[in-house]
Amino acid sequence: MKDTVVKLKKKKRNSSFGIGQGRFTPFFFLAPAAIVLAFVVAYPLIYEIIISFKNVTLLNLKSQNYPWIGLDNYINVLADSLFYSTLIRTILWTAINVFFHVSIGLFLAILLNRKLPGKAFIRILLILPWAVPQYIAAMTWKGMYNVEYGSINIILTKLFGDAALIPWLSVPSWTFLACIITNIWLGIPFMMMISLGGLTSIPEELYEAAELDGASGFQQFKNITLPLLKPILTPAIILGTVWTFNMVNVVYIITSGSASDESQILITMVFKRAFQYFRYGQSAALSVIIFLILLAFSTVFIKAQKSDD
Amino acid sequence: MKKIKVMIAMAMISTLVVGSMAGCTKKTAVTPEKTPAVVESTKPVSLAIWEQEDPDGQAMMDTLAKEFTAANPKITVKRTHYETEELRKNYTTASLGTTGPDIVLGPNDNLGVFVPGNLVQPIDTVVGAEFMATIDPLALDAAKYSGKQYMLPDRNGNELLVAYNKKLVPTPPKTFEELEAMGLKLKKEGKVEYGLVMDEVEPFFSVPFLAAFGGTIFDDVNSATPKPSLNTPAVTSWMTFMKRIHTAGLIPKEANGDLALTLFKGGKAAFIINGPWGFGDYTKAGIDFGIMPIPTINGKSPAPLTAVKGYTVSEGVKDANKLAAVKAFLIFVNSKDSQLKMVDSHQQTPTNIEAMKDAKITGNPLIAGQAEQLAKSLPMPTITQMRAIWDAIKPVQQEVLSGKTKPEAAGAIMQKKAEQGIKDLGL
């Protein structure tokens, strides 16, 4: 829909083809996607923005008559110290996760980007975590984190003795780490695949030439691999960041309903406020704030990428 | 500049779209058809039921539904299962539209959400006073909210009690101190991994002990604005007790309901604090077990919270035909025979007065034996504020057990969280 508006304002200008292309050709290619996105995304977004200015409780939920309270929901959120501590934790969560997703994924991709017997089989094994639905993975890992009966502690104690017993699920800081490990496990295959796809498109000749010039492996990586991967890695990282920031399944399940305030991230707060306390207005305000934060991040990130070119 | 113009244009168009949508949302008032009471539905009717039963209960409901449809060919019954929290969430969402279920089968604390949210209608007018008279009045009382009858209970109980493995425990203990000694001894002898197992995550399972120490959850449950009373010495004693049996090794280091069940079913625990819903599982696992009320601590009995579970009718069910079908279904499924069949799956006391007298109930020690514990139990508060209470106790209990918080400090933290939670609910 937004592109329709753009089309209507467009001057009569030829594109690089000039032949065989009508003024509205891009429109035909773009319209279906634009319409779907407009409906499925724009409408809920506008609705949520509107409702973030209203007061919704269990009592007035059904009547759909929500009184207008202006910025009260926002003030409520921003004045809450819990918001800031959770925000910092969420940023930490996202940064650590994405860092490991990309670095381990890229590392594995580089390892696999060579002639290696059995490569196909290994690739499939490494991609498997992606095939498991998130909540099933989260529940499995939760079982593995049990202090006495979970596989992880059993292995740890077999290797390092009883002192290595870690209270994964009863101490909030360990629970946070547990969620991170699980999410990293879930997210590596995606980054690995993207990296692999990008790596195979870098021509061998570039590496050969660099080698002839005496460049070390690391220099080759820095000056050939990274820059050529950027176009495909940038959107992947942005999406990965957004998805991780808003990852509710893993945290919710491993913290058994995220009861403890010290292991929550912003999105689980939204979830709880909306679906357990029925304060849709407040959670809408929080969601809008999350949206703005992510928007700011990606704008900065993209600008930073562009200035490097 | 141009970008901004595009944005504004987009916003205007979207607002137009939203506006028209909002227009569609306004419901036109439905005038209920005023027809004389018709028991025979003349048009085919489809009833949608949502429930949160365990797998056995689900299977039994399907059987009953089939029987019902066989007797009433024009009425089809569709059952959907949701987990308790999911059920609440989806039900409140569905209530904004017209596609929710007609009947919901759930515990009575759902009323704390359904009634203030205006999601259900009084049920005594749906089924009629004549049928209501066949149901146990005590159970009916528990299914009331603000004095009105919103739920038709089909089972009474949901209480926690102790089940013990008869092979490991030939004579049941009479006090909790005895139980503790027995459990620790069995563990030392290597006959069990833990003497006692219970869900250590959900406060529902530990809250019975609060009463044994003289504590209460609210200052006055029946007042218009009940306040939590968690910052009391009783709570300190309660948390000290929990920490003690945890450190002594009576209960596992970390256990949720699944772990407790697994250990007991595997014969690796002597005692389990759980509800009647577990009986079927123990039998299937081949455990010969007996039941007893949670034994006294210092002479005082712990008081688990009881609840009734039952049927509620959605507020949006107004069509006379549908109401007649709902009535017929509810009467069928709460008849003596149907209730007795359901007992097989939930192992609790039914509410149909005739069914309660049946030998299947009175002659079954596993069901009749629950009476002792029921006599010592307290009804679970169904008010909306309970959500805040559970959310307050859960993390603090976890921190006490893990050693992060001292039992003496627990009460104050719980009280603060509970008060904040009630404020967050908007109450």
Next chain:
Amino acid sequence: MKSNKFNRTDSLGKTILIYVVLAIACVCSVYPILNILSISLRPADALFTKSLSIIPPNATFDNFRQAFIQYDMLGWLFHSLVVSSAACAFSVMLSVTAGYAFSRFEFRGKKTGLTLILVTQMFPLAMTLLPLYLMIINLKMTNSYIALAIIYVSTSIPFNIWMMKGFYDTIPKSLEESAYVDGASVFRSFYQIILPLAKPAVALTALFSFMGAWSEYLVASVIINEAGKLTLPVGLVSMQGQFSTAWGIYSAGALITAVPVMILFVCLSKYLVGGLTVGSVKG
């Protein structure tokens, strides 16, 4: 002559090291899944055990059988197949065309459009459930697989569009220009020349879309709530009771959920890696 099986520059030591690292990675990757497998093979829902053995002593396939007997697993599989295939088909159609537009055409708002597409992902999905549900009620499309598929499409096309655009960018424009000289229209050259070359990227797009729809729970549980129409994730979660769950059957169900995706991986695996440039297709 150095062996052609290995990279010319890798020494034996380096290759062994690589295999060791990969082996460790594979174990970490697969272990939790093996956990699910062992629970599903255990009789009597023994969820926890102190033993580390993958294949439990009394292994049985009974749980898998029960999943189909006690639950409508076959129905769920079929419903999920319908929804995921529809989502996959729509998503591919939409992303393939939109990506092409972004790659080939210059138009005002192109850069904004690309960024906006990413932006649509930033609003938490959980919160959009309520207005989505309201919208669906108004359109009278509750319990509709089409509605569900369209929602899934909206979550998958952003990345797919970017990916297709990146792929198209590697195809030299000269290919189409020669087609225009011959008189072909934009649409025909797109359809007959570009698309066949794009097969690998299209395969990837199809995979992403299918997977996203296949394992999604939250939206499906809100939109589809009629008993006979549940999709696989919703059906799976419905196996959980409030106080007890048949974990053996549940784990069996979980594996059954994951297997079709794994099969899809295996079939598409040659595209999965070679996939993102034209150059690799020739090789």
